[in-house]
Amino acid sequence: MNEALLKTEEKLVYSLRSLYHNYGYLPYSMSKFEEYEFYIQNKEFLVSDRVIAFNDTNGKMLALKPDVTLSIIKSGVDREHAKQKVFYNENVYRVSKTTHRYKEIMQAGLECIGDIDLYDIFEVIHLAAESLSRISENFVLAISHLGILSDILNQFCTDSLFQAGAIKLLSVKNTHDLAKLCDSYGLGEATKQKVVSLTSIYGSGKDVIKRICDLSDSGQIPLLEKLSVMLDCAGQSKHIVFDFSLADDMNYYNGFIFKGFVPGIASEILSGGQYDNLMRKINRNSRAIGFAIYLDLLDKISGTTDGYDFDVLLLYDDNTEPITVANKIALLRERGLSCSAQKTIPEKISFKEICDLRKESEKC
Amino acid sequence: MLNIALPKGRLGEQVYEMFEHAGYACPSIKEKNRKLIFENVEMGVRYFWVKPSDVSIYVEHGAADIGVAGKDIILEYGTDVYELLDLNIGRCKMAVAAKKEFDESKLKTVRVATKFVNIASDYYAKIGKDIEIIKLNGSIELAPILGLSDVIVDIVETGTTLRENNLEVKSDILPISARLIANKASFRFHNSEIEQISARLKEQVREEKGI
Numbered sequence: 001m002n003e004a005l006l007k008t009e010e011k012l013v014y015s016l017r018s019l020y021h022n023y024g025y026l027p028y029s030m031s032k033f034e035e036y037e038f039y040i041q042n043k044e045f046l047v048s049d050r051v052i053a054f055n056d057t058n059g060k061m062l063a064l065k066p067d068v069t070l071s072i073i074k075s076g077v078d079r080e081h082a083k084q085k086v087f088y089n090e091n092v093y094r095v096s097k098t099t100h101r102y103k104e105i106m107q108a109g110l111e112c113i114g115d116i117d118l119y120d121i122f123e124v125i126h127l128a129a130e131s132l133s134r135i136s137e138n139f140v141l142a143i144s145h146l147g148i149l150s151d152i153l154n155q156f157c158t159d160s161l162f163q164a165g166a167i168k169l170l171s172v173k174n175t176h177d178l179a180k181l182c183d184s185y186g187l188g189e190a191t192k193q194k195v196v197s198l199t200s201i202y203g204s205g206k207d208v209i210k211r212i213c214d215l216s217d218s219g220q221i222p223l224l225e226k227l228s229v230m231l232d233c234a235g236q237s238k239h240i241v242f243d244f245s246l247a248d249d250m251n252y253y254n255g256f257i258f259k260g261f262v263p264g265i266a267s268e269i270l271s272g273g274q275y276d277n278l279m280r281k282i283n284r285n286s287r288a289i290g291f292a293i294y295l296d297l298l299d300k301i302s303g304t305t306d307g308y309d310f311d312v313l314l315l316y317d318d319n320t321e322p323i324t325v326a327n328k329i330a331l332l333r334e335r336g337l338s339c340s341a342q343k344t345i346p347e348k349i350s351f352k353e354i355c356d357l358r359k360e361s362e363k364c
Numbered sequence: 365m366l367n368i369a370l371p372k373g374r375l376g377e378q379v380y381e382m383f384e385h386a387g388y389a390c391p392s393i394k395e396k397n398r399k400l401i402f403e404n405v406e407m408g409v410r411y412f413w414v415k416p417s418d419v420s421i422y423v424e425h426g427a428a429d430i431g432v433a434g435k436d437i438i439l440e441y442g443t444d445v446y447e448l449l450d451l452n453i454g455r456c457k458m459a460v461a462a463k464k465e466f467d468e469s470k471l472k473t474v475r476v477a478t479k480f481v482n483i484a485s486d487y488y489a490k491i492g493k494d495i496e497i498i499k500l501n502g503s504i505e506l507a508p509i510l511g512l513s514d515v516i517v518d519i520v521e522t523g524t525t526l527r528e529n530n531l532e533v534k535s536d537i538l539p540i541s542a543r544l545i546a547n548k549a550s551f552r553f554h555n556s557e558i559e560q561i562s563a564r565l566k567e568q569v570r571e572e573k574g575i
Contacts, residue, residue: 138553140553142552172446172447173446173448174446174448175448175449176450177447177450202555241552261548261549261552261553262549263549263553265426266424266425266547266548266549266550267426267444267548267549268548268549
């Protein structure tokens, strides 16, 4: 296979399929359609609550998939001690944030559903890091733990409005307004400083765990410690940062959440986490963790080819014998060169050199 | 090299003075010419002036790693960026203003003229009042005078323009000031540089406040 012909996202998908398969994940294929009602019931989980809906021939309302995870977990395993590991690459249909029109987006990712334990969590986060390394060797994977964050906030103020406001401000590292929020809830100076310090708890596992231990005695901290050691052993610590300003909707997510970044792309290219709360919402007992990679963003860093569409542009005219063109093309192909036979120089096509058979036919 | 988007105008000049004071000077920025980009290779910074309302867009899309934008712009555009520091300059407030004799409580639906459609909509949704939005791009104060709207939602600095046109502030929506913002991916890849700039600017803010 000539890999040079593959687009950046196609090369990546090929590489990811092999990676996930090697860790025991099976490919998961699904229909492009899903029941509209299902998305409406879980719209907060979706990036956008707008979906393309239409009536099936039997009158049933269907939607073009705006999300893959919901479809996988709906039909996934839900038995004690059972575990399902799947990967996918599918198109989803969402409203573009910039054009406000529907857009087809290719998304790849994996889900691990069932009786999952810390090994499974490590495996998924390890595979997230491995996936990012296939996009750029300078990737960063930021990890947080919503359970620990929730324990810390509960210790300071149990008011749900305070917690929602604090998480929103924390997620944009807004210390000044977070301090004002603490003041408005009458929290003392010492408590305020602790809440505000969450915005700067960022760095290597060792440093972050020490600072978190100073703030809280949450029973979930040992999970963070063990995961940090496992990622160290996997040789990925250079690319991992623990960042407690990473926060997501706690109605759906819990435990570990993570986001991946690569140079040249202005937003996260990978996003994932544990979503046991979503499972409870759709009446499933299993636990779950997974991530998605937004392949459409790769356009922004592609273009690493030598810049030519073909090696040789072969020019001929009506005086050139077709067999002469065929023989010349065969010769060039034997030398491993790509070529395009044309009668005029085409616009918007680039090539390294021109082989002009018109001159030879003139000689004849 | 760290790309820094500064808002054009008086606020931007004040902001640049803060960066200069923090050790990130770029003398060429003060030369009178039509250049758009100014670099100090030694300090690893590249400045560019953009329209104040565009700063957060440059930062969100990663064309600038950091920038300085008003809180009004950040809220209005719902920009997904880190808001690292309140620079405590460019202070003003977003407010509802109307003719002195106007009483909002008597109307079922209030006609609101504003540049800040999202901020106005969110404010009235919070207080449970129906509104009709009239989006304007300038001279907002004219709207209630000419009967185009009942109220305006706009930035109020000194209140002089309102007073001179027989208008007054009816309610405050939120305080505004300039904020240091950072792109979320750039924050990962230029962490130490961004943290250092933020810390040095914070020191100036504290000195200014006398803390």
